[in-house]
Amino acid sequence: MSRTLQPPGLRAGFLLVGGLISTAALSLIWTPYPAAGINVAHRLQGPSWSHWFGTDGLGRDVLSELIAGARVSLLVGVIAVCIGLALGVALGLIAAATRGWIEDAIMKVCDFAFAFPALLLAILLSATYGPGIVNATIAIGVANAPIFAKLTRSAANGVLAREFALAARAAGRGPIAIAYDHVLPNIAPTLIVQATIQFAIAILAEAALSYLGLGAQPPMVSWGRMLADAQPWLLLSPRLSILPGLAVGLAVLGLNLLGDGLRDALDPKLRGRA
Amino acid sequence: MPAYILQRLLILMATLVFASFVIFGVLEILPGDAAQTMLGTSATPESVAALAHTLGLDKPFWARYLDWISGALTGDLGVSYTYGSPIAPLIWERLKVSAPLALIAMALASAIALTMGVYAAERRGKGGDSAVMAASQLGLAIPNFWLGILLVLIFAVWLRIAPSGGFPGWSDPLKALEALALPAVALGVVQGAVLTRVTRSALVEALNEDFLRTARAKGVSKRAALWRHALPNALPPILTIMGLQFANLIAGAVVIENVFVLPGLGRLILQSINNRDVLVVENCVMGLAAFVIALNTAIDLAAAAIDPRLRARES
Numbered sequence: 001m002s003r004t005l006q007p008p009g010l011r012a013g014f015l016l017v018g019g020l021i022s023t024a025a026l027s028l029i030w031t032p033y034p035a036a037g038i039n040v041a042h043r044l045q046g047p048s049w050s051h052w053f054g055t056d057g058l059g060r061d062v063l064s065e066l067i068a069g070a071r072v073s074l075l076v077g078v079i080a081v082c083i084g085l086a087l088g089v090a091l092g093l094i095a096a097a098t099r100g101w102i103e104d105a106i107m108k109v110c111d112f113a114f115a116f117p118a119l120l121l122a123i124l125l126s127a128t129y130g131p132g133i134v135n136a137t138i139a140i141g142v143a144n145a146p147i148f149a150k151l152t153r154s155a156a157n158g159v160l161a162r163e164f165a166l167a168a169r170a171a172g173r174g175p176i177a178i179a180y181d182h183v184l185p186n187i188a189p190t191l192i193v194q195a196t197i198q199f200a201i202a203i204l205a206e207a208a209l210s211y212l213g214l215g216a217q218p219p220m221v222s223w224g225r226m227l228a229d230a231q232p233w234l235l236l237s238p239r240l241s242i243l244p245g246l247a248v249g250l251a252v253l254g255l256n257l258l259g260d261g262l263r264d265a266l267d268p269k270l271r272g273r274a
Numbered sequence: 275m276p277a278y279i280l281q282r283l284l285i286l287m288a289t290l291v292f293a294s295f296v297i298f299g300v301l302e303i304l305p306g307d308a309a310q311t312m313l314g315t316s317a318t319p320e321s322v323a324a325l326a327h328t329l330g331l332d333k334p335f336w337a338r339y340l341d342w343i344s345g346a347l348t349g350d351l352g353v354s355y356t357y358g359s360p361i362a363p364l365i366w367e368r369l370k371v372s373a374p375l376a377l378i379a380m381a382l383a384s385a386i387a388l389t390m391g392v393y394a395a396e397r398r399g400k401g402g403d404s405a406v407m408a409a410s411q412l413g414l415a416i417p418n419f420w421l422g423i424l425l426v427l428i429f430a431v432w433l434r435i436a437p438s439g440g441f442p443g444w445s446d447p448l449k450a451l452e453a454l455a456l457p458a459v460a461l462g463v464v465q466g467a468v469l470t471r472v473t474r475s476a477l478v479e480a481l482n483e484d485f486l487r488t489a490r491a492k493g494v495s496k497r498a499a500l501w502r503h504a505l506p507n508a509l510p511p512i513l514t515i516m517g518l519q520f521a522n523l524i525a526g527a528v529v530i531e532n533v534f535v536l537p538g539l540g541r542l543i544l545q546s547i548n549n550r551d552v553l554v555v556e557n558c559v560m561g562l563a564a565f566v567i568a569l570n571t572a573i574d575l576a577a578a579a580i581d582p583r584l585r586a587r588e589s
Contacts, residue, residue, distance in 0.1 A: 252415040
């Protein structure tokens with residue numbers, strides 16, 4: 001495969017993620033109507049020139065809600081992945097640098113955390129602090145950390161055994177300097193690929209939590225909330241239940257394709273595997 | 275093998291204790307006062323103190339933790355604040371819906387993963403493989419609860435051949451299974467997509483091994499080599515991922531139960547959050563975590579039984 005001829009999956013991924021980002025950016029300056037603008041007189045209208053995707057059960061413009069929802073999904077995804085990266089990379093580096101029982105303990109905690117999906121963590125946080133988008137984002141972010149910790153540790157162990165890392169240690173560089181100068185640049189591609197996949201998982205988790213009422217609270221618009229609000233109107237207006245789910249699906253598909261494509265591009269050995 | 279089993283059981287115990295600490299810690303130390311959470315911000319200090327006393331919250335942390343654990347071991351989980359009834363039977367009643375739902379969904383996911391994964395691995399690099407991989411990519415992208423909503427729309431609203439939600443109870447098993455069918459499909463298909471990819475890649479790896487080439491050279495047919503040699507070798511990693519995925523399946527079930535208004539554990543948890551019934555949430559989450567952790571230990575043991583190499587390496 002030549003470098004100029006990108007695989008179609010990667011290109012589709014770039015297009016879909018680009019669409020998501022530009023939609024979210026657009027929502028900052030313009031939506032056809034205020035996304036949370038309730039107008040009961042115009043509720044449950046079908047698609048028309050003034051409302052391309054119609055209006056929902058409270059008369060809100062569906063297109064405006066979809067555009068604004070992209071922003072929430074993107075923001076939750078970015079913050080959750082950053083939390084996961086910060087925690088996970090720190091834990092993974094500590095594990096790789098210390099070895100011995102600290103490494104074992106950190107890895108055992110990560111194994112345990114795998115049994116604890118973001119949703120259960122969000123449920124625990126919501127039960128104590130009340131539901132909200134901040135708690136949901138923290139829960140998704142913390143649940144992201146173990147996978148980054150495991151990746152960082154195994155990649156860092158490989159890098160630390162190489163000559164340049166040994167040379168840096170012999171030259172008297174401290175562990176933090178070695179991690180920053182030598183380990184991180186070497187494991188960055190692996191982390192970027194995983195971050196893309198975790199981004200997709202975060203968007204799915206946010207949609208599920210907001211659907212349950214444990215994520216975005218009114219008047220904040222989110223695709224998950226739109227799906228929850230649409231359910232009473234399934235018989236009258238199935239469009240309201242179809243469009244937000246489609247938006248979530250396209251965003252997640254784009255991120256997954258981008259992640260897979262990047263992994264193949266960065267590591268030809270893995271091409272064609274899971 | 276006995277040493278290995280003992281080791282896994284010890285790890286299981288340690289993990290369960292750790293899990294109980296985390297859950298108890300998050301729910302009972304961080305906020306400072308569960309009674310305040312239950313009664314809301316408008317409650318008087320006297321009523322908060324009174325509730326804290328009835329719930330035993332005025333005892334020190336260790337005493338409360340030991341009360342909870344010793345109660346759990348004897349089947350006494352305390353009394354629900356909103357329902358006014360013991361929590362253990364409440365959870366048991368809900369499990370009669372949630373457990374069958376999770377099991378049917380897992381069976382469905384495994385069936386999808388094995389058939390599709392084997393099909394794709396047999397044709398790796400060809401059209402059939404690409405089609406399966408593309409379909410699984412779609413399965414990964416679809417939120418399971420949205421698939422649930424779409425299934426309701428198609429089979430309950432348009433075709434009218436399935437109930438749109440609710441649960442009639444197990445007195446009529448056929449009706450009960452009918453009520454669980456759409457939720458199980460919504461859960462199982464998405465999990466099946468994840469597991470199909472895992473099955474395919476584990477099989478492709480096994481197919482590249484030397485012993486498989488030897489088997490083929492000795493005249494074993496391609497199909498027999500795949501089923502008799504590649505699949506048993508690919509099974510341990512597939513089982514391990516299945517176990518890990520079960521946690522996600524359970525989390526998915528919480529959401530799906532709310533789509534289909536099923537009176538399972540997921541709905542109980544959500545209602546308890548809305549009612550600020552901290553004790554019920556605590557016990558439900560601990561129960562779910564304990565189940566997932568125990569299941570993963572069982573799968574580790576099963577994988578070791580299938581694959582002696584794994585046992586030798588880890589003990």
